[in-house]
Amino acid sequence: MANLTMHVEDQSEKKVHPSNSRRYWNRRTGEAYLFLLPYILVMLAFGLGPGIYAFLISFADFSTGIPRYFAAGIKNYLTVFKDSRFGFTFTNIGEFLLISVPVGIALVVLLALLLHMQPGRVSSTLRTLFFIPGAAVGPAVVLLVIFMLTPNVSPFGFLLKSMGLKAFNDIITPASLPFIFLIMGFFVGAGMWIVIQYGALEGISTEVMEAATMDGCNEWQKALYIKLPLIQPYIIYQFILIFAGNVQLFVEPQLLANQTYIHANVPLVWSPNQLAYSFAFDLGNFGASAALALIMLIIGLGASYLMVRWTGFFNID
Amino acid sequence: MSKQIWKCFWLMAVLSMVLAACGSPAPAAPAVVTQMVAGTPMVVTATPAATQSPYNDNAPITVWIDQPRQPAMDAFLKANPADASLIKTVVVDREQFPSKVLLFNNTNQGWPDVVFAEPRLVARVADAAHNFPLDLTGWVPADTINNYSAESNCIFDGKVYCLRNDLAQFVTYYNATLLQQFGYTVPTTWEDYQALSDKLAKDHPGYYLGTFGDGWSFLSFFEASNCPTHQLVDPTTLNINVTDPNCVRAASLVDHMIANKTLYNTDFFNTDFDKLITDNKVLMFEGPAWMWGSFGGAAGDWWTTANHQLGVAAPFKWAADPAPVVAAMGGAAWTVSRHTQNPKLAVALITFVTEDKTLWTGSENFPSYKPIQPLWQQAVSSNPLFANDPYPIMAAAADEISPLDNWPRFDLISPLTQFTQDTYQKKLTVSGNLSEITTLFTPLAQAEGYNVVSK
Amino acid sequence: MVTRWFKKSAGEIGFLGSILRWVVLLIFAIYFVLPMIWLLLAPSKDTPQFSSLNPLAFGSFGQYITVWKNVLIYENGEVLLWFGNSLYYGLLSLLVSLALCIPAGYILAVRRFPGRSLILWLTLITMLLPTSALVLPLFMELNLVHLVNTPWAVILPACFFPFGAYLTYIYYRTSLPLELIDAARVDGASEFEIFVRIALPLAKPLLGLLAFISFNANWNNYFGPYVMLNDDKLFTLPVGIQTVLGSTSALEPGFNPTPGAIHFGYSEAAVAGLILIVPVVIIFLLSQRYVVSGAFTGSVKG
Numbered sequence A: 001m002a003n004l005t006m007h008v009e010d011q012s013e014k015k016v017h018p019s020n021s022r023r024y025w026n027r028r029t030g031e032a033y034l035f036l037l038p039y040i041l042v043m044l045a046f047g048l049g050p051g052i053y054a055f056l057i058s059f060a061d062f063s064t065g066i067p068r069y070f071a072a073g074i075k076n077y078l079t080v081f082k083d084s085r086f087g088f089t090f091t092n093i094g095e096f097l098l099i100s101v102p103v104g105i106a107l108v109v110l111l112a113l114l115l116h117m118q119p120g121r122v123s124s125t126l127r128t129l130f131f132i133p134g135a136a137v138g139p140a141v142v143l144l145v146i147f148m149l150t151p152n153v154s155p156f157g158f159l160l161k162s163m164g165l166k167a168f169n170d171i172i173t174p175a176s177l178p179f180i181f182l183i184m185g186f187f188v189g190a191g192m193w194i195v196i197q198y199g200a201l202e203g204i205s206t207e208v209m210e211a212a213t214m215d216g217c218n219e220w221q222k223a224l225y226i227k228l229p230l231i232q233p234y235i236i237y238q239f240i241l242i243f244a245g246n247v248q249l250f251v252e253p254q255l256l257a258n259q260t261y262i263h264a265n266v267p268l269v270w271s272p273n274q275l276a277y278s279f280a281f282d283l284g285n286f287g288a289s290a291a292l293a294l295i296m297l298i299i300g301l302g303a304s305y306l307m308v309r310w311t312g313f314f315n316i317d
Numbered sequence B: 001m002s003k004q005i006w007k008c009f010w011l012m013a014v015l016s017m018v019l020a021a022c023g024s025p026a027p028a029a030p031a032v033v034t035q036m037v038a039g040t041p042m043v044v045t046a047t048p049a050a051t052q053s054p055y056n057d058n059a060p061i062t063v064w065i066d067q068p069r070q071p072a073m074d075a076f077l078k079a080n081p082a083d084a085s086l087i088k089t090v091v092v093d094r095e096q097f098p099s100k101v102l103l104f105n106n107t108n109q110g111w112p113d114v115v116f117a118e119p120r121l122v123a124r125v126a127d128a129a130h131n132f133p134l135d136l137t138g139w140v141p142a143d144t145i146n147n148y149s150a151e152s153n154c155i156f157d158g159k160v161y162c163l164r165n166d167l168a169q170f171v172t173y174y175n176a177t178l179l180q181q182f183g184y185t186v187p188t189t190w191e192d193y194q195a196l197s198d199k200l201a202k203d204h205p206g207y208y209l210g211t212f213g214d215g216w217s218f219l220s221f222f223e224a225s226n227c228p229t230h231q232l233v234d235p236t237t238l239n240i241n242v243t244d245p246n247c248v249r250a251a252s253l254v255d256h257m258i259a260n261k262t263l264y265n266t267d268f269f270n271t272d273f274d275k276l277i278t279d280n281k282v283l284m285f286e287g288p289a290w291m292w293g294s295f296g297g298a299a300g301d302w303w304t305t306a307n308h309q310l311g312v313a314a315p316f317k318w319a320a321d322p323a324p325v326v327a328a329m330g331g332a333a334w335t336v337s338r339h340t341q342n343p344k345l346a347v348a349l350i351t352f353v354t355e356d357k358t359l360w361t362g363s364e365n366f367p368s369y370k371p372i373q374p375l376w377q378q379a380v381s382s383n384p385l386f387a388n389d390p391y392p393i394m395a396a397a398a399d400e401i402s403p404l405d406n407w408p409r410f411d412l413i414s415p416l417t418q419f420t421q422d423t424y425q426k427k428l429t430v431s432g433n434l435s436e437i438t439t440l441f442t443p444l445a446q447a448e449g450y451n452v453v454s455k
Numbered sequence C: 001m002v003t004r005w006f007k008k009s010a011g012e013i014g015f016l017g018s019i020l021r022w023v024v025l026l027i028f029a030i031y032f033v034l035p036m037i038w039l040l041l042a043p044s045k046d047t048p049q050f051s052s053l054n055p056l057a058f059g060s061f062g063q064y065i066t067v068w069k070n071v072l073i074y075e076n077g078e079v080l081l082w083f084g085n086s087l088y089y090g091l092l093s094l095l096v097s098l099a100l101c102i103p104a105g106y107i108l109a110v111r112r113f114p115g116r117s118l119i120l121w122l123t124l125i126t127m128l129l130p131t132s133a134l135v136l137p138l139f140m141e142l143n144l145v146h147l148v149n150t151p152w153a154v155i156l157p158a159c160f161f162p163f164g165a166y167l168t169y170i171y172y173r174t175s176l177p178l179e180l181i182d183a184a185r186v187d188g189a190s191e192f193e194i195f196v197r198i199a200l201p202l203a204k205p206l207l208g209l210l211a212f213i214s215f216n217a218n219w220n221n222y223f224g225p226y227v228m229l230n231d232d233k234l235f236t237l238p239v240g241i242q243t244v245l246g247s248t249s250a251l252e253p254g255f256n257p258t259p260g261a262i263h264f265g266y267s268e269a270a271v272a273g274l275i276l277i278v279p280v281v282i283i284f285l286l287s288q289r290y291v292v293s294g295a296f297t298g299s300v301k302g
Helices: A022-057 A075-082 A084-117 A121-135 A139-148 A157-162 A177-202 A206-214 A219-230 A232-247 A251-257 A272-281 A286-311 B002-021 B067-079 B081-086 B094-107 B119-124 B142-146 B176-182 B190-203 B215-225 B245-259 B271-278 B343-355 B357-361 B370-381 B391-398 B413-425 B435-447 C002-006 C015-044 C047-052 C061-073 C078-110 C116-128 C131-144 C152-158 C162-175 C178-186 C191-202 C204-220 C223-228 C237-247 C266-292
Strands: B033-037 B040-044 B061-065 B087-091 B114-117 B170-175 B231-234 B237-239 B284-288 B310-313 B333-336 B451-453
Touching: A022 A286, A022 C078, A022 C116, A022 C131, A022 C152, A022 C162, A022 C191, A075 A084, A075 A272, A075 A286, A084 A121, A084 A177, A084 A219, A084 A232, A084 A272, A084 C015, A121 A177, A121 C015, A121 C204, A121 C266, A139 A177, A139 A251, A139 C015, A139 C237, A139 C266, A177 A232, A177 A251, A177 C015, A177 C204, A206 A219, A219 A232, A232 A286, A232 C116, A232 C162, A251 A272, A272 A286, A272 B094, A272 C131, A286 C116, A286 C131, B061 B067, B061 B343, B067 B081, B067 B087, B067 B343, B067 B357, B067 C237, B081 B087, B081 B343, B094 B114, B094 B119, B094 C131, B094 C237, B114 B119, B114 B343, B119 B333, B170 B176, B170 B391, B176 B310, B190 B245, B215 B245, B215 B284, B215 B413, B271 C047, B310 B391, B333 B343, B357 B370, B370 B391, B413 B435, B435 B451, C015 C061, C015 C266, C047 C266, C061 C078, C061 C266, C078 C116, C078 C152, C078 C162, C078 C191, C078 C204, C078 C237, C078 C266, C116 C162, C131 C152, C131 C223, C152 C223, C162 C204, C178 C191, C204 C237, C204 C266, C223 C237, C237 C266
Parallel strands: B061 B087, B061 B114, B237 B451
Antiparallel strands: B033 B040, B114 B333, B170 B284, B170 B310, B231 B237
16 A cells, blocks of 8 residues: 555645754754643653553562562463463454454444535534434443343334344344444444544545546545545544554443343453453452553554554654 | 653652551450350450550541432431541442452552441452451450341351341242132242142243343252352352252253243343233242332332232242252341441441341341341331231241352352353253353352362 | 436436435434434333333323432432533543643644654553553552542543544644645744644634543543542542442342332433433534534645
8 A cells, every 4th residue: 555644735845944953953843842741741640651550560469459569570461361261352352353443444434425425414413413322321321232122122123023133132142242342332432433534524625626526526436536545544543543442342341241230141251351350350460450451552552553554654744 | 751751650669669568557456255156156255345546436437338328327327416527428339349449458548447238249358359348256246246147148267247237038929919810829849839830831821930041040049959059168169069969950940941931031120021020920939038129009110010919928948958948139238447447436337227226117128137127027017018928938038048148259140140141042951051150150260269179 | 317327427426326325324323313312212201111111102291300300319419519520520621631632733743853753652552551551550640649539530630632632643634734834934933833823723623523522531431530539529420320320229129229218210320321411412512513614625725
């Protein structure tokens, strides 16, 4: 794939500022750092600092309830790998990623493009409607799960029954879980990304679109050959976040596993992030939890790195 | 920039190690006497220990309760206005209690002093990593402890870690009107129950005698059969033996009733089962002593039912068993933190809320404290909901709760729900799939440090 | 006529295409909207009606009032306190986080300087760090400065908004022509002046979008406040409502119910859910004008 660094006009090859000028470096670069300083401070305090501490904890021993640093060596990592749920959770998340990432991105982009074909009141209203479920959290989602997925009381009951699903317990089976989580996750998360991609589409200059029309493109060709490539950086951003976010899937399986009000065939620990949470908050083994979290980070980071390098995401012209 | 990171790390590491070095102070040992407490010989003090440093009778305490316990707290504050300023009440979701304790352990501060939680949650915070409960043997007289029914659930390795609040023993709930209409009598044994299921399936198909679809309904059959799916042989050994005859007989009963379609396939509060109950399609089922509170005629109740329709009978017993074995579904307790600075007030609080007469006369829950139980009877027996007086039955069942109600430190309900649903979804029989329980429980037990045996 | 179906002229969607477009949009509209309509109707029913009535049937108006009253009874209207807390924490972190992340994203997009790539990577890494890993470290860090169980424990971590920095970075990279910046630099403007006079005004849609996303994330954040706060007077709405669900018989007769305790059933849970959703929707509608308005037209010559 060609280098996809993106900018609207390509006339800026002439660089006015020589980057090896010392005087220039002092003033301009100093100012640049000033823009960044407050941000970097909070990044250290609430992002990197805890992250590094988590890395340290992964080598700590928690068997007495309080951390004994470096006492565990790599024992925590071994605990994670040897846990009987390790293979199970990673297989699950693999299956989940396989369906959720392509489907999630494709549908979001498709819907954004479809909406953008005919901007106006209807498009705007639909966008808002798609977005609203994103605000649903907590009790709303629990209620929705119970009632949307019980055919006898669900507005979708007719559809479910025609698929041969007569009861809540028919729908939630070990094999169907990745799809259920996809449906739940897409319901809540797609709206925001549709808005972002639509915003990206809105940012495409009208001159480009007019030129395309004058060249004889219909809306479908415009969508496929012009709009889609132009929002590629946003799509890459979406891929990175969705991939990493889905590796860390937690809320949906945790919700279904809650035996207080949902009684379904769902194990207490289905995803790796739930396993990390279980290590921390059931067993008190924060070390193993941190070790597992770092493994998840590396996976997400690996995919991001590949994507960034492949597409030159970090380059500026 | 990287220098900042390293400075930050060293600062945190050093401070954490300093904090870690400070432990919590140990109380001075009171005088020692041995006595039988709740069926276990224990070393107890003859009288509760006087408060000595580092305890402080004027230190504030934080109490974690759930919303329905608020009237109890209000009653205590009204009876002890001098202590009102010392008590801070926080309403929490107690399922989060064990994980919060772990966070506090890391910072060595912040623990609540009194927590309202089920004995299974107390079990979770009683291990080395949590190390939360205070041993009440020094603080509550042995005679008092003996006056709590099913207190053995609160005794861990000889230490009294909580006081029972209420019990949740299973009884048989039945639809008296429907039963009379069909001309049946309430069975007293599981065998009769099975025979009734055949009759019902033949005469009135579409009616149910219970449900089997989640962990609790599983326990209602198997715990009542004393099937050792999670038997604590001693504090560190767990016996999981699904080939035990007690398990086999329960499984075969359940299979029989699934086959003749008299057993529904969900949990108790599933919307579909709710509808069956409200539509008077459920003839009877085993339910815990507090479940009558879910019946009613008001719009807010879960299961609408007419007055004098809810019958209560003794829980079923296996003919071969010498005494009935009763399962339980919940029932909570009060526990005190070992880090508390004012154990005297904490203990005064928990003894009040479990023993006060006025509090318990209106309650839906069966009280654990024996002297109150007859008082509770007066309120319950006059409730027009019931077709007969439930009290004698519940009282008798309270003393027969299975020792299996002592849970290990991992959650039983989720794996058992998985088991029941898997059995249905894979179209297996319960008897044929019992080994899945072993497969599900064993790694959970081992992760908690239990030695798993099968005998 | 047949060719008209298949062949679309310039700027056209075409007949068949139009139908296809509408069908797809309608299907997804139903998927997103039907459950929300159900949720809106839920507080009008009482518990038995959830099973007995048709899913989309309306119960009664009176029920809405009863249910709202029940929700307010809980701890003397504590729900309103939580609402206020969520608003206060959310708005404060929104202001700070945007003030921090937008300049950062901007400068990363338009200037080359040593460490630029590093910061981009670090931002990415911190975004991808699982929250389960950060819980204990953040808790201990804030405990060191005695901020646990105070509003700052919720507000401060939320001031770090790497998602916003990244989105700003992408936005400026794709829609800000470097020649404008270069021209201004040649004219001797300082970076700060360029940012305030040129870049910021062009970023109105981005600002609207980011403000909204930040607010939404903070409003819905459960885990952070749950870990940091023990005092129920400080709770945010999601944590408070979860406590209500977990400590009452909201979604199922919990264990140990007490008569005379407040009634909290499905309808009350639905109202609790709606309280969480409605403010976000209102703000979304308000910020729509900024998010949608013509992003960037006319400042670049073709």
